[in-house]
Amino acid sequence: MEIERPLLGVYANLSTLKQVLSNLITNALKFVEEGSSPRIRIRTEQRDGSVRVWVEDNGIGIAQEHQDKIFGLFERLHNANHYPGTGVGLAIVRKAMERMGGRVGLISKPGQGSRFWLELPSSPQENTPSEQALEVVPALVS
Numbered sequence: 001m002e003i004e005r006p007l008l009g010v011y012a013n014l015s016t017l018k019q020v021l022s023n024l025i026t027n028a029l030k031f032v033e034e035g036s037s038p039r040i041r042i043r044t045e046q047r048d049g050s051v052r053v054w055v056e057d058n059g060i061g062i063a064q065e066h067q068d069k070i071f072g073l074f075e076r077l078h079n080a081n082h083y084p085g086t087g088v089g090l091a092i093v094r095k096a097m098e099r100m101g102g103r104v105g106l107i108s109k110p111g112q113g114s115r116f117w118l119e120l121p122s123s124p125q126e127n128t129p130s131e132q133a134l135e136v137v138p139a140l141v142s
Helices: 014-030 089-099 131-141
Strands: 040-047 050-057 103-108 114-121
Touching: 014 040, 014 050, 014 089, 014 114, 089 103, 089 114
Parallel strands: none
Antiparallel strands: 040 050, 050 114, 103 114
């Protein structure tokens, strides 16, 4: 996993943000072509009054027509035997982001991986890298 530092600070509930990132990272590890090694990149960028956190992977990708559907509760695009799961992870991500005053979206094409983005208000110290944010991501993969 590549973490592009420094990560910009966001105004969010830490435990909720950990759950959101955990769900996205878990999916990135799970939804890869057989025989491929997952690659994940996490980075942030400043936007007008907010920070966009990107979680990018080299996975199987998601067709445009399914991109809204995947955020629904118990929605699955694949057979559970091939890609196990309950179909609630991304629904939790969307609801958690809404509760924190943020948004979630993605850019993806089949066979070309996915780039999920989380948009949250900037921390009170705008443009200041957050030590707490820097600790969230490594803690999820240890």
